[in-house]
Amino acid sequence: MKILVAYGSKYGCTEKCAKLLSDQINRDHDVVLVDHKMSEPANLEEFDWVVIGGPIYMGKTLPEIVAFINHNLPELLTKKIGLFICAADLDKVVEQSQLVFDPELTRHAKAIEHFGYELSLEKMDIISKMIIRMVARVKENQYNIFTENIEKFAAMILNSN
Numbered sequence: 001m002k003i004l005v006a007y008g009s010k011y012g013c014t015e016k017c018a019k020l021l022s023d024q025i026n027r028d029h030d031v032v033l034v035d036h037k038m039s040e041p042a043n044l045e046e047f048d049w050v051v052i053g054g055p056i057y058m059g060k061t062l063p064e065i066v067a068f069i070n071h072n073l074p075e076l077l078t079k080k081i082g083l084f085i086c087a088a089d090l091d092k093v094v095e096q097s098q099l100v101f102d103p104e105l106t107r108h109a110k111a112i113e114h115f116g117y118e119l120s121l122e123k124m125d126i127i128s129k130m131i132i133r134m135v136a137r138v139k140e141n142q143y144n145i146f147t148e149n150i151e152k153f154a155a156m157i158l159n160s161n
């Protein structure tokens with residue numbers, strides 16, 4: 001089985017999660033990891049599964065993820081799809097995932113998961129740092145990747161046929 005894991009990441013958390021997922025599934029399958037920012041548009045034809053991961057910023061995901069989905073939607077709807085988000089607001093996980101990904105793609109997905117979040121104040125630009133300090137009242141770095149959710153997601157892909 002050939003699997004594309006396509007992600008976008010501003011400060012590295014979603015990238016870390018995409019790599020953790022790939023490490024778990026590439027023991028048995030051919031996995032291609034693609035950063036939306038750096039890559040040429042992927043040729044989706046060769047993939048059985050497409051996993052798309054993105055972080056949430058002010059209720060939205062990164063524009064390159066939205067562009068990837070919009071550009072490839074008809075073909076994505078012919079694939080097995082897994083979606084994951086990295087987001088710090090634990091009360092709004094379901095509602096934010098539904099906002100972030102196209103509704104048709106969300107309905108078509110075999111798995112939608114929350115892989116956790118990181119808030120590294122020293123990596124942030126000044127505006128992001130201000131928002132996080134003043135709005136979210138975060139005073140120190142937070143590292144909260146949900147490895148059990150990544151394992152569950154990987155197992156679901158590995159057990160699919």
Ligand SMILES: Cc1cc2nc3c(=O)[nH]c(=O)nc-3n(C[C@H](O)[C@H](O)[C@H](O)COP(=O)(O)O)c2cc1C
Binds near residue numbers: 014056
């Ligand atoms: C400026 C800013 C705004 C954010 N807005 C949201 C938000 O609206 N909802 C949420 O759940 N998390 C929010 N977060 C948390 C990010 O989703 C979290 O830090 C995520 O791990 C970032 O992933 P990345 O490092 O791959 O970019 C925000 C973080 C920052 C710095």
